[in-house]
Amino acid sequence: MNLEVINADVVILGGGSAGTIAAIKAKEKNPQATVIVLDKGPIETSGAIGRGMDALNIVASPGYSTPEDVVEALTKVTEGVLDQETAYTLGEKSFQVIKDLEDYTQREPGDLFPIDENGNYKVNYLHPVEHPLYLAMDGEDIKRGLAKRVRDLGVKVLDFTPGVKLFTTEGEISGVFAFNIRTGQGYLINTPTAILTAGAVGKFGLPRDGYLSGVYEFPGNTGEGFSLAYHAGAKLINLECFQTNLLMKDYNGPACGYVVIPRGGYGVNALGEKYWTHGYWSGDMFLAVWREFTEGRGPVYLKMDHLPEPTIEGLEKILWGTERTTRGLFHEQRKEDYRRWDSVEQGMEEITLCSGHSMSGIKVNKYTETSVPGLYAAGDCAAVPHQYLTGAFVFGSIAGERAVEYSKTHKAKPIEADLEKITEEIERPLKLEEGLSVQEVEYKIRSRISQYLTPPKSDPLMTKLLWWVDRIKREDIPRIKVEDYHDLIKVTEVKSILDCAEMAAKASLYRTESRWGLGHYRLAYPKRDSEWDNKWAVIQKNENTGEMTTSRETVPEHKWKFPERLEYEYPTFNLNIGKGYVPPKNKDRDPWIEEKVKREGFTIPKRIIPGGEGHE
Incomplete structure (x- = not known):
């Protein structure tokens, strides 16, 4: 792999909604800054809105609703597990999103979004609160408008070039490694700041129709943002809250x-x-x-x-x-x-991890700062609950502006890593003479996720999923063989899916209650526990041991007192199915088979003797 070294002020990993607007805002704030966008495809069509979008699902529109109404809605649907300052920021800055999108697409008020007779943007009811917060949109061209603005501003865009590794030096961001999935050209980017905008964990569980590419989210969203943040040392929260998608049957697109x-x-x-x-x-x-x-x-x-x-x-x-x-x-x-x-038949087709439609992701504050200095996150991989497309634009804008300001006073520290070893490890699947296809391994882990993690959650099944994760990491990942760089990125995707599966299972086992309806319905603890009110379950990598750790944190004190639960209860089961037939008992000894073992001299392989070498 040929390696090109680049210096940058801001590197954005993901060219979707949050990533493109972050690039725009960073470059507008400091035109002299070197801003780079990395994406798996061309930014004109990448991300969840590559084809367009029909609404901003949460907006505080003057004359109809306020930022406090947004806080009320999100406090209720998260059942109080929320940093309310992020919700207020979402509502407060949502109006600017409307004006930005009209600007980028060169559309007049009333054309891109509906307006009423008083000139206000007309919102409708959708959320389970008494305030209208849904703004319809005729937005087929918004992604192309964003991409054009990015390129016109002189942002350096590396299409077909995803970031696959974050470097930290003394606990701060110091660089990014990426490669082009068509040519194999590698890039080592020295930078003091990185913004993760890599989307949801769309490819997580396997849809019930079995298609690898059949997902609700953008198919390129495979959890790299979650995984990269984790390995860089950042905190992740709410990974026990699954997005259980209700999709159109057999289509695996939005219902x-x-x-x-x-x-x-x-x-x-x-x-x-x-x-x-x-x-x-x-x-x-x-x-x-x-x-x-x-x-x-x-x-x-x-x-x-x-x-x-x-x-x-x-x-x-x-x-x-x-x-x-x-x-x-x-x-x-x-x-x-x-x-x-x-x-339109619908089914509970898959589970994913997402903050746009749910609440799982990288822990950020209202400034999009993570727990790692120089690392920011926005969009569906950043844990601002139920933020939707509006949040991607709001917090993508904030991330771009904050990161470029940070880069003025912080220069990239030297990268302390063995680059030759890292490159060899990344390219290893290309050099194997034989092995497993990456599609086989992807099918294996995603089918296991669906079998063992789908709510209602079973403790023994989730524990077994962790066993599978460990086994796949040890036995299957090292044996993946690919033929080109396009499939090489899929190896990274499978590793990210594995990381997310482990984080989701461990967070689910750690939170000893049920909450968020089906999102975290745990059969061993089938009701809410007040001990978990206003608490995050936190996942983080131990910097000394490299182990995945779980902990509990209290959300910031709520400034606004709104209802912290939805109107539902968990069911009570009575599954008594009677006594059943009790057969006569056979003897414990079987002289026939014992004699055959003795006569034929059969020896049990040591590796499968309980407690023996290599036992699993």
């Missing part, structure tokens, strides 16, 4: 309840009955869906047939255009029509 529900649609069970009081993606709603299947009323559907024809036509424009262009073809091939109540 788009957030498009339909603010316009009058709702979810129903197989009997056509509404199964829950609201459609917001909080844990209580997912728990209600799980109940429908458990009690035999699944599948569930997204009902639209009662809506006026112009509304249905508008939904088709959004869902088949702005969201996923393949969705219309999918419905056409199945002869499905939104004018029938059961056209």
